[in-house]
Amino acid sequence: MQKMIARLARGLVLWAWMASVAHAETPPAxxxxxxxxxxxxxxxxWGALGIARYKGWLDxxxxxxxxxxxxxxxRGGAPMVGLALAxxxxxxxxxxxxxSIIGRSSGMQTRLILPGDKLxxxxxxxxxxxxxxxxxxxxxxxxxxxxxxxxxxxxIRILAQHGLTEKDILSVGMDPATASIGLTSGDVxxxxxxxxxxxxxxxxxxxxxxxxxxxxxxxxxxxxIVRDAxxxxxxxxxxxxxxxxxxxxxxxxxxxxxxxVLHIWGLGPMHRIYIDEDFKDxxxxxxxxxxxxxxxxxxxxxxxxxVAQLGLLRGPKFDVDTWIDRSFLDKALKDxxxxxxxxxxxxxxxxxxxxxxxxxASGRT
Numbered sequence: 001m002q003k004m005i006a007r008l009a010r011g012l013v014l015w016a017w018m019a020s021v022a023h024a025e026t027p028p029a030x031x032x033x034x035x036x037x038x039x040x041x042x043x044x045x046w047g048a049l050g051i052a053r054y055k056g057w058l059d060x061x062x063x064x065x066x067x068x069x070x071x072x073x074x075r076g077g078a079p080m081v082g083l084a085l086a087x088x089x090x091x092x093x094x095x096x097x098x099x100s101i102i103g104r105s106s107g108m109q110t111r112l113i114l115p116g117d118k119l120x121x122x123x124x125x126x127x128x129x130x131x132x133x134x135x136x137x138x139x140x141x142x143x144x145x146x147x148x149x150x151x152x153x154x155x156i157r158i159l160a161q162h163g164l165t166e167k168d169i170l171s172v173g174m175d176p177a178t179a180s181i182g183l184t185s186g187d188v189x190x191x192x193x194x195x196x197x198x199x200x201x202x203x204x205x206x207x208x209x210x211x212x213x214x215x216x217x218x219x220x221x222x223x224x225i226v227r228d229a230x231x232x233x234x235x236x237x238x239x240x241x242x243x244x245x246x247x248x249x250x251x252x253x254x255x256x257x258x259x260x261v262l263h264i265w266g267l268g269p270m271h272r273i274y275i276d277e278d279f280k281d282x283x284x285x286x287x288x289x290x291x292x293x294x295x296x297x298x299x300x301x302x303x304x305x306x307v308a309q310l311g312l313l314r315g316p317k318f319d320v321d322t323w324i325d326r327s328f329l330d331k332a333l334k335d336x337x338x339x340x341x342x343x344x345x346x347x348x349x350x351x352x353x354x355x356x357x358x359x360x361a362s363g364r365t
Contacts, residue, residue, distance in 0.1 A: 025236040028091075030068045031058075034081045035094035037073035046265055047117050048249040048288060049094055049224070054264045055251075057244050067237075077175070078149045085110065091230045092241065096150035096222040097303045098312075104323055105304075106314035109228035111325040114242055115296055116222040118289065119282055119349075122154040124210035125197040126190045127183060133209055135162040138169050138190060144182055145192040147173035150220040153303060155192045156310070157218050158210070180205070195278035213281035216349030221299050231325070242328040243335060249290040250338055258284055285342060290333070292326055293344035294352070300324075 035049070049071075052058050058069045072090060074080035082099045084090045086108050093100075094116045104110055126132045132141065135158060145151050159165055172179075172188055176196050182188040184205045191197065191206070200206040212218040224245065231238045252261045266272030279287055301320050307313055333339045343351040 025234060027062065027065045027067050027237045028234060029066075030070055031062065031092070031237065031241065032070045032072060032090040033092045033094070034072045034074060034084050034090035036077045036081060037075040047094070048245045048252060048290070049116070051248040051252050051261065051264060052244050054267075055248065057248060058241070061240055061244050062237075077146070085225065085227065088227065088229070091227055093225045094222060095225050096220065097300055098150050098153050098307065099148070100223060100225055101300065101304050101307055102312060102314055104318055105307075105316065110225045110323075111228055111231055112223045112292075112300070112323055113226050113231075113238070113325050113328050114224040114245060114290060115292065116224050117287075118221050118296065119216055119219040119287055120150075120194060120221070121212045121219055121278055121281070122151060122158065122192055122194060123197040123208050123212075124158075124190055124192055125180075125183060125200055125206040126209055127186070128204065128207055130189065130207070130209075132190055135159065135164065135210055139164060140168070140170065141189040142170045142172055142187070143190045143192065144172040144174040144179035144188040146175050146179070147171070150222060151192055151194070153306060154212065154218060154220050156306065158192075158212070161218070195274045198274040198277060213278075216282075216295065216345075217299075221296060223300075231328075239328050239331055243332040246290045246329065246332040246338065247336060249288045250336065250341055252288040253285045253342065255284050286345065289342040289345075290329065290338075291342050291344050292324055292329060293342075294347050295345040295349055297321070297324065298347035 033049070053071060062069060072084070074084065078096055078099045081090075081093050081095055082103050085093045085095070086103065095103075100110070100112065124135070124138075132138065138159075143155075145155050155171075156166060159168070172182070174182060174188070174191075176191075176193045179188065179191040179193060180196070180200050183191050183200070197206065197208060201208050224242075226238055251257055262272040262276055265275050297320065304313075304317060304320060308317055333341075346352050
């Protein structure tokens, strides 16, 4: 009897192994990841995706399957990333809230599976001798910023907080580099952009008169988007891809790795001292949190409402909660034992306590 039970057990193990082999996924020959050129152009790295690239973790994960990881930087910025996604030229995208929401509303079948970057500050720079000292002083002035990118929504929110709209300024669409040149030449009166303006300040070519530091509702967010068709055809590959990025986010969130992270991110056009300065208003761990927490979700909901009010949606509004697919992140957090590594933030940017309330979380530096 015992021998029969043993043979049956061995048979069940063999059957389970054969079943797993039969259902094992054959990954694609190539995984194509697109983002604005700032992320992948030359030696530029950013976010968890940049960390994973620099460390070689994505290549290592898929090497045994001979899968090529193709990281594509689009010089045309976010609009070109969205176009590539729509034409199935890439499988994953690092994309800001504005265009990813517009794309989903237009019928593009995507899923938001992971945060890309959170709490990115905006700055307002003017010429050193400018009479502009506040947001209110921008009325009737020539103000440059990168239209069609997430900074535009930040500008709209910032203006609204001070009783203004885009119609109250003479808005000029320029990429950050061109806008900085325009400011120094006098072609524009002010520039809204990110921490690149800190370098302009230190070169004596501008002064910062406003920033969103300490105001999480006015910061910007982007996410990792996957084509729905890819996720359905290659769920295990998508799961492995997300797991590598979550691992990278956890490594980058560790204060012990802060200086190396700053070094990696500083390999691009921004010097590490400006990245460090930009991060000073939040705990280090918050900026690379992989959680799709209430703050992140609330921001995307509010963004869709704002985009709809502006008449920029190309289709009907959709349910942000069903667009977000948490399954890959949840499995990665469980597999990596990171389910309690990050503190989720509420819609106002405060850490949630174990009982669902808000309060200071321990160990957040």
